Amino acid sequence: MQSSNSQKANVLVLNGPNINLLGTREPDIYGHTSLADIEADLIKLASAHAVQLIFKQSNSESELIDQVQQARGSVDHMIVNAAGYSHTSIALRDALSAVAIPFYEVHISNIYQREQFRHHSYLADIAAGTLSGFGPFGYSMALLAIIKQLKL
Known part of the structure; x- marks a missing residue:
């Protein structure tokens, strides 16, 4: 979708179950940074480049699959933290394969x-x-990897 530097690249940042609890959830494993902090850092980074970020988080596997399917045709790249679904969800994998959006x-x-x-x-x-x-x-x-790929 990204054809020139004059257009913004759309990047979906998709987070799975329990990521909404970052900052307070098991800080010995996940630290004290909240999801809002991560999003703020990404917004700062994206603002220096032609990148439009779309943030979504769900604890529901079906909602994550819906978000992936809805991204087809409007999103250039994705950053996916599927959390526990990374280790269990063939359905989410199938959705990511079906839309063929690099992530x-x-x-x-x-x-x-x-x-x-x-x-x-x-x-x-x-x-x-x-x-x-x-x-x-x-x-x-x-x-940063996406930005480098897009040469923004």
């Missing part, structure tokens, strides 16, 4: 240093890249 998968914690069931992501092999263990900065890293 970066983000995990705040290092999933490979956690429980064994978290070591597998149903999204990783279809993602443009996976960021795991960089804390909230993983979102900025994903946005």
Whole structure:
């Protein structure tokens, strides 16, 4: 969709279950940064480039799938933290495959240093890249990768 620097690229930042509790949820694992803090950081970064951010969060698998499907035709890239659904949702994976919008998968914690069931992501092999263990900065890293790809 992005054809020139005069147009804004639309990036959907999609967050799954319990991400709305960041800042207070298990701070020893996820830190003290809230989802609003992450969004504010991304807005600052995007403002220096031709990027329009769309933020969505849901604890519902079906709502996340609906958001992915609705993005088709209007979103250029996605940053996806599917949280627990990364490890369980074939349906979310199918939706991401169906819309064929490039996305970066983000995990705040290092999933490979956690429980064994978290070591597998149903999204990783279809993602443009996976960021795991960089804390909230993983979102900025994903946005920087998108900006570099778009050469904005």
